[in-house]
Amino acid sequence: MKRIAVITSGGDSAGMNPTLKSIVEEAKRNGISVTGFLKGYRGIVENNAIEMYFQTVSGIVQRGGTVLKSSRFPEFKELPVQQKAVGNLHNSHIDGLIILGGDGSMRGAMALSKLGIPVVGIPASIDNDLYGTNLSLGVDTSLNMITHCIDIIKDTASSHNRAFVIETMGRASGYLALVGAMATGSEAVLIPEVEYDIESIARRLKLEHDNGRAYSIIVVSEGTGATSDMSDALKTIAKLDTRITVLGHLQRGGSPSVFDRILGFRLGSRAVQTLMDGVSGVMIGLMGSNIAMTPFADVLSHKKIIGERYMKFAKRLSH
Ligand code: ADP
Ligand code: F6P
Numbered sequence: 001m002k003r004i005a006v007i008t009s010g011g012d013s014a015g016m017n018p019t020l021k022s023i024v025e026e027a028k029r030n031g032i033s034v035t036g037f038l039k040g041y042r043g044i045v046e047n048n049a050i051e052m053y054f055q056t057v058s059g060i061v062q063r064g065g066t067v068l069k070s071s072r073f074p075e076f077k078e079l080p081v082q083q084k085a086v087g088n089l090h091n092s093h094i095d096g097l098i099i100l101g102g103d104g105s106m107r108g109a110m111a112l113s114k115l116g117i118p119v120v121g122i123p124a125s126i127d128n129d130l131y132g133t134n135l136s137l138g139v140d141t142s143l144n145m146i147t148h149c150i151d152i153i154k155d156t157a158s159s160h161n162r163a164f165v166i167e168t169m170g171r172a173s174g175y176l177a178l179v180g181a182m183a184t185g186s187e188a189v190l191i192p193e194v195e196y197d198i199e200s201i202a203r204r205l206k207l208e209h210d211n212g213r214a215y216s217i218i219v220v221s222e223g224t225g226a227t228s229d230m231s232d233a234l235k236t237i238a239k240l241d242t243r244i245t246v247l248g249h250l251q252r253g254g255s256p257s258v259f260d261r262i263l264g265f266r267l268g269s270r271a272v273q274t275l276m277d278g279v280s281g282v283m284i285g286l287m288g289s290n291i292a293m294t295p296f297a298d299v300l301s302h303k304k305i306i307g308e309r310y311m312k313f314a315k316r317l318s319h
Contacts, residue, residue: 001030001032001095001096001275001276002032002033002093002095003032003033003034003035003092003093003094003095004023004027004032004033004034004035004094004095004096004097004098004272004275005034005035005036005037005044005049005089005092005094005096005097005098006020006023006034006035006036006037006052006068006097006098006099006100007036007037007040007041007043007044007068007097007098007099007100007101008020008040008066008068008069008070008100008101008124009040009041009070009071009073009099009100009101009104009105009108010040010070010072010101010102010104010105010125011070011102011125011126011127011252012064012065012066012070012138012252013102013124013125013126013136013137013138013139013141013142013252014064014065014137014138014141014142014252014253014254014255014256014257014260015124015137015138015140015141015256015260015261015263015264016065016066016068016070016100016124016137016138016264017057017060017061017063017064017065017066017067017256017264018060018061018256018260018261018264018265018268019100019122019124019137019264019265019267019268020036020052020057020060020066020067020068020100020268021057021058021060021061021264021265021268022264022265022266022267022268022269023098023268023269023271023272024052024053024054024056024057025054025057025269026268026269026272026273027272028054030272030276032272032276033051034051034052035049035050035051035052035092035094036049036050036051036052036056036068037049037068038050038068038069039068039069039070039071039073040069040070040071040073040101040105041071041073041076041085041105041108042071042073042076043068043069044085044088044089045073045075045076045081045084045085045088047088047092049092061256061261062255062256063255063256064141064252064253064254064255064256065253066100070101076108076111077107077108082108082111082112082115083115085112086112086115086116086117089112089117094117095118095275096117096118096119096120096275096280097109097112097117097118097119097120098119098120098121098122098271098272098275099112099119099120099121099122100121100122100124100137101121101122101123101124101125102123102124102125102127102129102130102136103125103127103129103130103300105121105125106121106123106130106283106296106299106300107300109121109283109296110281110296110297110300113280113281113296117280118275118278118280118281119280119281119296120271120274120275120279120280120282120283120284121282121283121284121296121299122137122267122268122271122283122284123136123137123283123285124136124137124138125137125138125139126138126139126142126169126170126176126251126252127139127169127170127171127173127175127176128170128173128175128176128304129170129171129172129173129175129304130283130285130299130304131294131298131299131300131302131303131304132283132285132287132292132294132298132299132302133283133285133286133287133292133294134285134286134287134288135259135263135286136285137260137263137264137267138252138256138260139175139176139260140257140259140260140263141254141255141256141257141259141260142169142176142251142252143176143179143180143183144254144257145247145250145251145253145254146166146168146176146180146183146247146251147180147183147184149166149245149247149250150166150180150184150186150217150219151184153166153217153245154184154215154217157215157216157217158214158215160215160241161209161214161215161241162215162216162240162241162242162243163205163215163216163217163218163234163238163240163241163242163243164215164216164217164218164242164243164244164245165218165220165227165230165231165234165242165243165244165245166180166186166217166218166219166220166245166247167220167221167222167227167244167245167246167247168180168219168220168221168222168247168251169222169247169248169251169252170221170222170223171222171223172192172223173192173193173221173223173304174189174190174191174192174193174194174221174223174224174306174314175191175306176221176251177189177190177191177219177220177221178191178219178221178306178310178313178314179310180219181217181219181317182310182313184217184219186217186218186219186317187205187208187213187216187217187218187317188201188204188205188216188218188219188317188318189218189219189220189221189314189317189318190218190219190220190221190224190226190230190318191221191223191224191314191318192221192223192224193306193311193314194311194314194315194318195318196224196226196318196319197318197319198226198229198230198233199233199237200319201218201230201233201318201319202233202234202236202237202238203237203238204319205218205234205238205240206237206238206239206240209238209240216234216240218230218234227244227246228244231243231244263286266286266291267284267285267286267291270284270291271284274293279293281295281296282294282295282296283296283299
C-alpha cells in the first residue's frame with residue numbers, strides 16, 4: 001500500500017480534525033502517502049485534492065469542523081458520477097480510501113466499495129444514528145454544547161418563571177435531545193422514537209407550576225416537527241410565558257471534547273491499519289471499549305436502537 005486517500009463528508013462534526021491527524025501520522029509512520037480530497041465526494045469527482053503532510057495536520061486537534069471541508073453532494077447517488085470518482089481514484093493511484101461521515105456518507109462508501117475501491121468508513125455525525133458504533137464522532141462535543149446552552153437558558157428562564165422549548169438537531173434520531181434532556185434534568189423530552197403527548201405534558205407542567213415550579217425546560221428533537229405545537233400547548237393549556245430556542249448549528253461547532261479527540265485518534269490509526277491488513281468494505285466503530293468492524297451492508301440495513309434504560313427515561317418524560 002503506497003497511497004491512501006481521505007474525505008470528510010456530510011454534516012461536519014467535532015473530532016474530524018483529530019481523526020485526520022491520526023490518519024496522516026499513522027500512514028506516514030508506515031511509509032504511505034496521503035491524498036485529501038476536498039469537500040467530500042464532490043472533491044473526488046472534481047479531482048480537487050491536496051497532498052497531506054505532517055504540517056497539514058499540525059495544530060488542528062483543538063479545532064472543530066474539518067480542514068478538508070465538507071459538502072452535501074446529492075449527485076453522488078448516481079452511478080455515472082460514482083464511476084467518474086472511481087476513474088479519478090485510479091488515475092491518482094489511490095490504493096485505499098477512508099471516509100468520515102454519517103449515514104449518507106456510508107451509503108456512498110458502500111457504493112464505491114461495490115465498484116472495487118477498498119474503503120474503510122469512520123462514523124462522524126452529531127446525529128448518532130449509525131448502527132455499528134455506540135457513539136459517532138462529534139456526538140459528545142455536541143452534547144456538551146447542548147448542555148452548556150440549556151444551563152445558560154435556565155438562568156433567564158428562572159428569572160422570568162418561563163417555559164423554554166429547546167429544539168435540538170439529529171434528523172430522525174432523538175439521541176441528542178434525549179441525552180441533552182437527561183444531562184440537564186429537563187422536565188420533558190420529545191423524540192421521534194417514543195410516543196409523546198403534548199397536551200398531557202402541558203397539563204403536568206401547569207400543575208407543577210401551580211405548585212411552585214420556577215421554570216420548565218422541554219427538549220424537542222427536530223425530527224418530531226413538534227416544536228411550535230409544544231410551545232402553543234404550554235401557552236394555552238399551561239398558561240405559561242413560553243419561548244422557543246432553536247440551538248441549530250451551535251451544536252455542530254466548538255473544540256472537540258477529550259472523548260472525541262481520543263476516539264478520533266483511535267479510529268484514525270485503526271482505519272489505516274485496517275486498509276494495510278487488506279480489509280475493506282467495513283465501518284469501524286466503538287463497541288463497548290473496543291474498536292469493532294461492521295460491513296457496510298450491515299451498518300446500512302440496521303436501525304440504531306436507543307438503549308433500554310435511556311428509552312425508559314424518554315417514556316417517563318414524554319407525557
Ligand atoms: P451524512 O453523511 O452526515 O449522513 P448526507 O446524508 O448529506 O450526510 O450524506 C453525505 C453525502 O453522502 C451526500 O451528500 C452524498 O454525496 C453521499 N450520499 C448520500 N446518500 C447516498 C447514497 N444513497 N448513495 C451514494 N452516495 C450517497
Ligand atoms: O446530519 C447532521 C445535521 O446537523 C442534522 O442534525 C441536521 O438536520 C442537518 O445536519 C443540518 O444540515 P445542514 O447543515 O446542511 O443545514
